[in-house]
Amino acid sequence: MDRDGFIKLIANTLSVDNIARQESETKLNILTNDANYVKMLIDVIGDVSLDQSVRLSSCLLLKSVVSKSWRVKDSPYHTQKPQLRDALLLILANSNDKSKFNLKDNISRIVGEISRHDYPENWSNLVTLLIEMFEKSLDSGVKKVALNTLKYVYSQVASRKLRSKDTLNQLTLDYFKYFVNYWQLSTQYLLESQKQLSLVSVDGLDILQFHSKILRRVMQHGFTKYQESPEIAQFFQKILQFLQILIPQCVEQLNSKSEDEKDVVLVDKYLKLILVNQKILIKCYENEPLQFVNYLPMTLEYFTKQIVFYNPHGDTLVASNMEALLSKPLIQAINFSKSVIDSKTYQKRTLDDFDEYGNYETEPMSDIGQKSSMNTGNDEKGNMIDKAQTNITSFYTFDCLSGLLKSMVSNLLIITKEELELWNMAPEEYYVEADAKTNDASNTLKGATYECFVILMRHFHKESFEIVRGMLEHVTKDTYSSVVSDQSILLKESCYMTMGLGYAELYEKINFSVVFANLFVQELHSTDERFKIIKRRILWLMSYWSPIPESQRITVLKIYLECLSSPDLVIALTAADSLKAFVDSYDIEFEEFSPYLETTLHLFLELFHKSVEDDSKVNLLSVLSSIFLKSQENIKRFSNVILSLFKSLWSDGLASELLQVSVIRSMTFFIQALNGDPSEFNLILIPMIDKSTKTHQVMLLEDGLELWFHTMCRVSVVSQELVQLFPNLLSTMDRDVEHMELCLKILDTYMICGRDDLFRVFGDQIVESFYYIVGDVLDDQTPTITKPLMRIIQLFPTQSPVLLQKILVKVLDNLLTNQDLTPLAKTEFLSIFSRLITMNPMGFCQILDSYPLSTENADLSNRSQIYSKFFTEYFENLDSIATSDIRKLTAIAMCNLLPIQKSEIIELIPSIITFVVGMRADINQSEFQIDYLEDGNKLPDFSLVDKQNNQIQKSDPVYNIDLQTYLSLKINEASSINPQIQQIIQTVDKTILQLAFPK
Template sequence: MEVVSTQAMVIDVLQRASSQNPDILKPAESRLKEWEIQPGFYTVLLNIIASHTTDLNVRWIAVLYFKNGVDKYWRKNATNGISETEKVTLRQNLLNNFREPVNQIALQLAVLVSKVARFDCPRDWPELFPTLLQAIESQDSLVQHRALLTLHHVVKAISSKRLAGDRKLFQEFTASIYTFILYLWNNFTETFIRDIERNATSDVIVVNLEKGLLTLRILRKLTVFGFYKLHQNADCISFLKVIFDRARATLECRKQLRGKGIYVLELCEKFIIHLTKILLNVLDNHPFSYVDFIRPTLEFTIFYIFTPTGAQYIYERFTIQCFNLIKGILLCAEYKPAKIPEMTKEPETLRANHIKIEFFQTSTLTEICRKLVSHYFLLKQEDLELWDSDPETFVNDEVGESWKYSLRPSMETVFVTIFHEFREMLAPVLLEMMQETNAIVGVDDLQGILRKDAVYNAIGLTAFDLYDDVDFDQWLTNTLLQELKIKHNNYRILRRRITWLLGNWAGIKLSLELRPVLYECIINLLSPEEDMAVRLTASSTLRLAVDDFEFNSEQFKPYLDTVFNLLFSLLKEVVECETKMHVLNVMALILERVGQTIRPHTDALIHYLPLLWQESEEHNMLRCAIVSTLVQLVKALGSSSSELNSFLLPIIQLGTDVHQGAIVYLLEDSLELWLTVLENSTTMTNELMQLFNNMPPLLEQSSENLRYCLLITLVHMLLAPELLMKTHGLQVVTLCDSLISDLKTEGILMLTRLLETFIRALPQLGSETIRPILPRIFQLIYKDTDVTPMILSMYLSILARVLLSSHLIFTETISTLSRASQDSEENILGSILDVWLSKMCNVSQVERRKLLGLALANLLTAHSRPVMARFKSVMLNILEALNDSTKIDDNGVAIDSLVIVEGQSPSHFQEDTDSYYETDHDHRKKQLILSDPVHTIVLKDYFQSQMHQLRIQIGQTQYEQLLQMVDTDTLSQINEYYFTL
């Protein structure tokens, strides 16, 4: 097929791929997917992109497919990768597109070139940078702009490479280009500033402003990542010094752009922000190179955000950047000397600290503190309007956004940082402001209310630092409670702030005696008659109060019913998903902290959650919160939660099905819910059994959630051991066999505990079920691989339990290994015994040492030459197991301390008991103990019986010869303490 007809065919398919009709779109996408691995496809795409007369949608989709193709097929080792011959042509043609008229296409082409450059520069594409630099020097404004745009994205891509060799290459490249780019940036900047000053048209200003911004972005990457020690480069230092002047000039110019259109104003603001980004990046990445710029930065930022003259130039994003610069300097670890200055090794650290201390004099700090609280902390008119129109968004915005990008969090974090750094100087200032606003404010004095709200905000933020200075109990009793009683609409501002204040101080300095007062306040503030923002803040305060270390569920019990009902009413009223999640999380925490006490108060929630689940189909994060709440609800309800299974099991099914998209969001919470449901189930049902069909695929692909998967399998198995072993046992064990070699210590321990529990639950069937993995475990023992004592202990325990439950499976496993290794069965068993007998002393748990002692005693009558050849070591290890598991009772009689006696609870022998929360699964674990040979067989009696049986088997003469192999001390201990041999 000719190139022209091929190109026409591709254009036609791309045209259909831009259709909104799925019947047209899907076949086109399938065809493109077939073509993406065909030789020459990307050459055709590039020809289509370069054809400016072709339909814009077609060119757009072509460039996107090309970009995705580079990600998939440009690597040298990629399957179906683009050939080296075609790559050469593509690289050449990519550098012929500097006249692209459409901005969006030009941007995608620049990104496309950067992706190729990240793979091929400089080795396979040495002509890229010379070509770009040549185009940048072009007299054609469009060519120059497109070349700068491309260079920006290329520099951005290769500067992100972090291998030492790549970083060295980037530093060499930076050294060769930096002066030229700095020269260009100065020219473009000076030109657009002159254009603004002489009131040129927006179109004229934009041309040089765009190029100035592009060169600035290139300089940012070069400056931050292109130097090892940037303070050693004169051009770099010159650039950083001029940033402050350029920022001042551009801020001045911004005032003159108000009538020039939104785009040019936004472009100017981006330019200013990028100047501050460079300062922030250098501070973060080269703190010692930034020391000389600490004072200029502080003077610059303080002037604009804390003086009336500077304030007329600022806008929100710039203000945030200024706050972030101050915070970055104060928190920079390299600027903090050791408590003993002589121990500080870096002299620049001491110099930086001296500059900070010298700048932040008491008068400066006082002015900053007062300005922050009395100006920046004040709620603005637009805040109050948002509160009125959308209280949920108002509250969520207050707590949800990052300090890096939102004004209120950024200024609050700066305030906290400064206060913590200079507490001794600032505490008196804030206490004075607290005293100034102490009097009750009139309900109509909105400004007075807002000032008090700002001061209360400051006191809440600095609660940890003001611990010794504020008597919170007295303040709450004498002032705050009185203000909470005032129900005027303006006072909602203070009611919300006091509510928040209570949450901040509750865990810091609120006496236990006043906890009931706190709960009563929260109940009043959660009332449906209260303002919505106040109610939501009260729910946050409740979460903090309940989550506190000193929380007492008995003290909270009288308020439980009312609080839970009020939260439920709030949950039904709120609309935003984020708010519903927040309220659900509070309810889940209460369920967790009060436990089964909540049972009488959950009916309304139980009936509401299915409805909320249906409504949240498009909101996966809300569904996560619902599942998390259900976990705590099931724990609280215990075995009676089985009544909810018709609702719970479909949720678990959805969240754990590897074929459902929801698994990305719901898996972890759904696994926890699944485990909790099983732990609190009394019987196995068909629905629960069907749910287990989801487990094998999860085990196959699970790494992060393997712990939950193995736990669920174990709990499932104990609920119906025979049923699970017969239906899924072989599949689970086969998966375990494939997993074990890739797991780390913790994973292996969990997996082997599951295998051991199979045998403990039903010894004969369990041994049969895990038979496929036994050769691997036996082999790991006799090869004495480099495993931890704990793992070897688990392997030996499995071997011992198989031996005690089924001699046939034990010997067949030895035979399997013999055939596989072409070694005799006796040699295999001998090797296992050598490891067993030499490493048994490293087994730390007494229960496991006794188990191994029982298994060794069992082998005494197995007619085995390897056992008899090691008779001395066998006897010594059995004796040690006897010594470890035997104790002297009150009557002076030696008894087996691990055997359950009449009236003794199995809990005495449980490894993981939880006194707060006992489930049906815990009862099933106790039943395991009641049937475990370790706890039902007296080792001394079994050993004695086996020795008696051995004497009968081999006769008295041979028996005595065997005893002569054992050292005198071992024989005398057995005869003295246990029985006569």
Template structure:
């Protein structure tokens, strides 16, 4: 029989339950009771939490989840973090329990340490915790020690120095002790505290960090020098364990100095200690590099030595980035150091890739830094800038630049054995190796190429003859048996491609293409693939720089051949060059059409042959570009791709970026197929459904491209199918997101309105209206205009049903007009919406006036008068001729009328009409008549395309034209409409009454009106 007891009414715990399973056994003492605040002693509370932390580190989810929930309930309770501190500082406990304890403590700082946070820790508890955190720096486990250091840094960010003035002095005293472990942990903590405090950017915080830097900088320098000297002595003496320990301390103290130096001084140039340290960095770098020469790759200190060497270079790079002018005295030494190690024999035997990259970055930053470049008016430049420029000019002499250029090209551009092996064993990875973004900062080949581009750009007059000389020596075919000659030629061609823009006036590329490059592409030998790949890449670099149009057919011939090359890397590179050629401004469709079928087929074969996700994406982008540029001409050739894409979509279920590429391809495919795209709906529509369904996890990656595909599909559909109509169920949730995709969502709604208005409005009109009501409350002015334009389109396409469905949106529009909406664009849109109602559904307009009359407790006529008055006053807000004509048609449609208010406002109505007549009427000198330029006729041919590259009209363009033909703005002559309305008003009032009415109009306006109405 189970022992029963009452549950705690505050937290639901069973204080004495003995048979509640492992996940509840820990609740014998519960945190909601006063005992937690602390009637129980610390040890008892610690035992309770240790049990839960033990369960929370379990691999069994049935044990872990309840424990995690319990910890979550406790984390806001008083005393919880004191218990956690007690646990993770108890070295006798299990490491996993202590690890979890420190993580929970660290995460709690973000949530509960600030005074304004909900359930914030009390000042008393925080004070006790701060004292406990720096009592002992003797944590034996490295990972936990690091977490404690980060934890202390998080507290320091919030409390140091005001609430925690003793932190830095305590750390410095602890760093001075003889105990190795305590010294290391204190130094580790000092680094994380310094790093965190240096990242604060408010002016007051930066001032505090600068004060800290000035106080401890000398100590930090001495500490660093001591540990660096100790390491060098110990490594020479062969005391490896001790040397490793000293090296670790030297690295940590250098990390502290890096933050202090870069962020701790407003004018570091005036601080002798700072500049002294920076000069010393070069000496220390040489010492450590020479030391590394004497120890083997397998030495226990080798890896950490390389890390500290890189850390030295980071100090220089960071200082140059943040303080370019104070770096000027260091330019000469920095260039001498970097160039000597990277471009002379001085670096032989001690260089490693990451260090070479860092040195190249240092040279690049000095060469490219805008602070070191004088303005066009040399004399207007700052003295410091002129000084830096002169230092650079004196260093970068002709011999130095020549040596840098030649070594970059013939040494660092050279394809190494490892890369050639990768070409053979993993050609796809080799072909699509990442080279964009910031990869140049970490990889040798991209870094050397970026440095070459920058130096060549800066010193092109000097280096152009050097590079052309290298090209000249390589003319003619290269012996197949001479691998080194093939490799050198490959690097020179690489350089010519990278410097294409700089060589524009110096290289006759068209002649070179015909005389040399075409021939090299015909050499099919296996070893010559190095040059086939590089030459086709080179042509891709030049095709948008300098390449005659009449050479494109020979280029397409070459591309066709290379897409059938036996080497996959060559085929992939050729596809990339094809994209560059097709995507160029000079591309002409008629030149490419003879090659389209074969090229497209070969690209499709390549897409099937490659297996890696990145490669498939790359080839898909090429296919997309081809489809986009040839447009409708692609239709006969896409059958194979249409059949393959569903399989590729299924295979890419775990690769969302590949699916994005497929979506992009589908966008261009649908545009190319136009109305024929309906044949691919069985695959296309489920793809759109998945990509735009916010309840499906992949939408995070696919939504943007999925929305574009949805829109393009609607624009090109002949008619909206039931399946396409059903997808709109996704739209309500998308509108609720109110994200940057709102503009596309609005376009999609408009496309449905133009495509299938009656069925669409019947199914979704009410939900759209509700979504719009919510949206209008919290979107930008531009967003409001876009939403209201949808309403206007509904009223234009379906003037009978539209006002009923969107009736809830009309009163706010009318209120906005009556209140004198101050934003002209929104007022113009309001008047457009109301103009549609007034012109095309006067029954709805009357109903709207009656509703507003009841709301405002005013007469209907008074509201009508205010509307007309506001319309006249804000007519200038309306800028588009179509909207201005709509306003004129709307207000004149109030005639004929005997309503006194309308007659009172007659002058304003005529003013609007005359203004609009001036906007839309054009004079025909031959017939001496006026013609409404906005009128459209079904017999008139549609506008011809401006040029062959313009996209043909979509199905939606055709639908919009048909709708426009029915729209009064484009189907009713304003001149005739005004004449008819005035004539019927005259018949209603009689000649005398009408004459009296016209006398209320300004004489000049009357003359202009007569001018328009007499010349039909």
């Protein structure tokens, strides 16, 4: 293809015309087999006269080719590789190319990808060429491109896990020696230039940043023994010295200029330089914590000083500069400190330290630090852990903690001017963000501080308590003063926050009841507008207060109701959150809350009308759900009002997904609380279930299924509308394994309530759905599948062998041939056959007789082998049966085998009798599940599901058979059918035979 036609094809890949774009992509895909394809792409990339979008598109096409086929030895362009590599470097070195950095960055990435395969074997001079490009070029853009490419080359070579490490080791040493030297010279020059800011070059900062990025990768991926290298130790020290001088100088220089004079670009460059150099230390610590132990004191000192240095108060310019330059580095500093203090690597763990879920909570550092100082031994790892603990506890002295915690409270946790403006301008946004910030430590300054404060309180509880108590005494001493400054109020709010953050450590040391009565009540009733932040914080604190003394509960409740009616939405919404904690408390009885229920609901309805944001409404619905569960059937008299609210929020299914999910969830709690017949709410219930179970939106589907299940459990009759919903269930089962458990619970309710009609209409679809999931679901979901299959056998004992034949054969095949079947899956699958044998013994034989004989597996080539293999699995897994009801089911099934006149079963009679006698002692009828709901909650008397379930249980052998009597009956039945069986029975141990027959 000619060059112009090739360029046109590439340009068309950017076309908005789908047909033209697809045609061009198809033709280009064919051209990938052309020997000149890669050469032509590089030619387009290097042509500075072309549109940058065409060059960038060519770049992306080249990246795809290199990624897929560069390593292939017989690729069409294999012989051209040396020329292609040289051409790429020429493009990077072209100082006349003023294209955007994004284009050159992609070329650098391509060179890096090629180096992964070709360096050093086929491109040994690559690094030398790139360094020459950096050193000899007079163009700063080319210098940056060269460094960027060197960065990608190292990253790619370091990622070659299966290649020799010699190449990486040598490259690491070469990179470290070269770039550390340049880094030292550049940082020294920068600090000198800082004295006269006009001398600082943006390009110089960029180049130093690239050197720092390269060194970060070298330190993280090339070295592990940080403590064994004097050069590394010196480098770490120089990083800290550089940053300790740079940051204050930057702030001072920025503060000397007006807002109009401030160079925003320069601030951004400084910020990135600080971040990447701090990241070198952080990544080395994360990479090898035990090889960073010697550097902990100086690194912790640096980061702690940075936290204490940060001061956003003062004039607007100073605060703005602090925020712009230091907030992100400060997040790194706080998260590093938090990680070191709470490090699991710096703890000596045993298996006993882990909980049943494999989680491990670190022991307070102040406790283990004392132990480590007394430890001696030759265990190198243990000694390093001891040293780490000693370093940490020695660093965090009382004075250090005092300065750190006070700085956090005064400068980081304190409400900012911007937050107060947000409160006034958009109260709901403030309400939502105030909590969201403290739950996202990785991205926000306040969130990181929040978590670090909690960790400091836990690890240094004794010292931290004294410090927090001192702060609280300081901010509360002027409570009764007539003149309180704005800053004092802000500081008090921040100090009050510490009571919540350190709740676990302060609970037994601060008498919250006294503080509430003597201090908080007065402040909650303050008429000073500025005290709104104190009121919100007190309400937030009250949600941590548990148990609330009985004598103060009514006072607390009245305060909540008073604040719910506040015209300030932040106060009202926070009061709602705290009310939820009050209502959820096990100590609070409904009788205490009952007189205020109507008022509470009225205030909530008003709050819903005031709220605009979905996030606020979602939180309010969560509180309402708690009120429903606390009130139970007492909520019924407010049904009309609540249903009207739900209809309004649901908005015919047009509300946002977030709000729809919350309405459905709250509706589910409402149905559970009422525990009446939900059919009266069908006008809203059916549309909710219908829409939510037709969707692919995971949360909406999950909550919709939950609502459907609780509705089906409580209806007195299955209405036509509920029947019409059933296809939604089948389609969900076919497409979504994740929600299979809920789907099968709903299916069970339908089977119980309308077995004959259901299977007449949907039987084939139900069986087909089961067939495709049996044996293919995750191990822990196997019980979810077996229960409904056992239910079908229970409901249709005669028809099951035919109805479920292909499913049962598939289950049998898994048992006989699947070597990877887990013990849980085996036990569950065998329980299906226990149910079948219990309900229809000959049907069981019918299934085994229909299993196809194998021509490939000699162990399953005749019918006797199939029976033998099945019963071997059956008997070997008896000890794995976990529940009494399945043990009894299995014992009854074995009894039912006794009269069957098949030689393969007759020879098992002694084993069957022995096993049944042995299993009787392990069956405890009181453990059987009687109630339909697994959580033990009672369904209403008119519940069709409950009624039908009770009837099924009455006729179920597991519930109505006396096992000892049944065993003797079946032994006698077998003997009467075939007298020879009596002789076989006599081979059973006499003691066991005596136990087999009732006295």
